[in-house]
Amino acid sequence: MKPPIPKEFWDDRFSGDEFAYGDRASRLLMGWCDVVSSEAKTALVPACGEGRDAVYLASLGLDVTAVDMSELGLAKTEALAKARGVMVKTVQANLFEWDWPDAGFDVVASMFAHMPPDARPKLHALYKKTLKPGGLIFIEGFSPEQIAYQKRYNSGGPQEVDMLYAAGMIQGDFDDLETLAFWTGVETLNEGKYHTGPAALLRAVFRKDGD
Numbered sequence: 001m002k003p004p005i006p007k008e009f010w011d012d013r014f015s016g017d018e019f020a021y022g023d024r025a026s027r028l029l030m031g032w033c034d035v036v037s038s039e040a041k042t043a044l045v046p047a048c049g050e051g052r053d054a055v056y057l058a059s060l061g062l063d064v065t066a067v068d069m070s071e072l073g074l075a076k077t078e079a080l081a082k083a084r085g086v087m088v089k090t091v092q093a094n095l096f097e098w099d100w101p102d103a104g105f106d107v108v109a110s111m112f113a114h115m116p117p118d119a120r121p122k123l124h125a126l127y128k129k130t131l132k133p134g135g136l137i138f139i140e141g142f143s144p145e146q147i148a149y150q151k152r153y154n155s156g157g158p159q160e161v162d163m164l165y166a167a168g169m170i171q172g173d174f175d176d177l178e179t180l181a182f183w184t185g186v187e188t189l190n191e192g193k194y195h196t197g198p199a200a201l202l203r204a205v206f207r208k209d210g211d
C-alpha cells in the first residue's frame with residue numbers, strides 16, 4: 001500500500017535543524033512512565049518521525065526499535081539518541097511493507113500516525129500482531145474536533161476529517177484488547193512548530209491479553 005502522504009512531504013518537513021514536533025516525548029507516554037519502565041523491556045515506535053518518543057522510551061531503559069519511511073526523520077532520531085546518550089534501532093521502511101515481527105514488543109507507541117480509513121485498521125491490526133501478550137499499545141492523535149482548532153489556531157494535524165481519530169473508531173480498532181485509559185479533550189500543545197496551540201486530542205492505552 002502506498003503511503004497516503006508521500007515520503008517527500010515528510011523529508012521536507014524534517015529537513016530543518018528544528019524538531020518539527022519538538023524533542024520532548026508525548027505527554028501520554030510521559031504520564032505512563034512508571035508502568036512502562038516497570039513492565040516493559042522492548043518497544044516499537046512506528047512512524048517515529050524525528051524520534052522524540054523513541055528516544056524517551058530508550059531513556060527509560062527499553063530496547064527501542066523506531067520505524068519510519070523518512071531517512072531525514074531517522075537521522076534526527078539517531079542524533080537525538082546520541083545527544084541523550086541512548087541507543088535506538090532505526091529502520092527505514094514503509095509500514096505497510098515492513099516485515100512486522102510476531103509478538104515482538106512489550107510496547108507499541110503510536111503518536112500522530114494518522115492514516116486514511118482504508119489503511120488505518122490494517123496498521124492497527126499490525127500493532128496487535130506485533131505486541132507480546134500482556135503488552136501495551138499507546139495511541140495519541142487529533143480527534144475530528146481538531147478541524148475547528150486548525151482553522152482557529154493552526155495547531156496541527158491532517159485536514160481530512162476521516163484521517164482524524166474518532167473515539168468510536170479507535171475503540172473499534174482495539175475492541176479485542178483491554179482499555180486501560182481513554183481520553184478525548186482539548187489541550188494546548190507546545191510540541192514544535194507544527195503542534196502548537198489549543199488542539200482536540202485523543203489518547204488511549206490498550207493491553208493485549210496475557211498468556
Ligand SMILES: C[S@@+](CC[C@H](N)C(=O)[O-])C[C@H]1O[C@@H](n2cnc3c(N)ncnc32)[C@H](O)[C@@H]1O
Pocket residue numbers: 002003004005010021046047048049050051052067068069070073093094095096110111112113114
Ligand atoms: C505527523 S508525523 C508524527 C511523527 C512522530 N510520531 C511524532 O509524533 O513526533 C507522521 C510520521 O509518519 C510517517 N509515516 C507516514 N506514513 C508512513 C508509512 N506508510 N510508513 C512509514 N512511515 C510513515 C512519516 O514519515 C512521519 O514521520
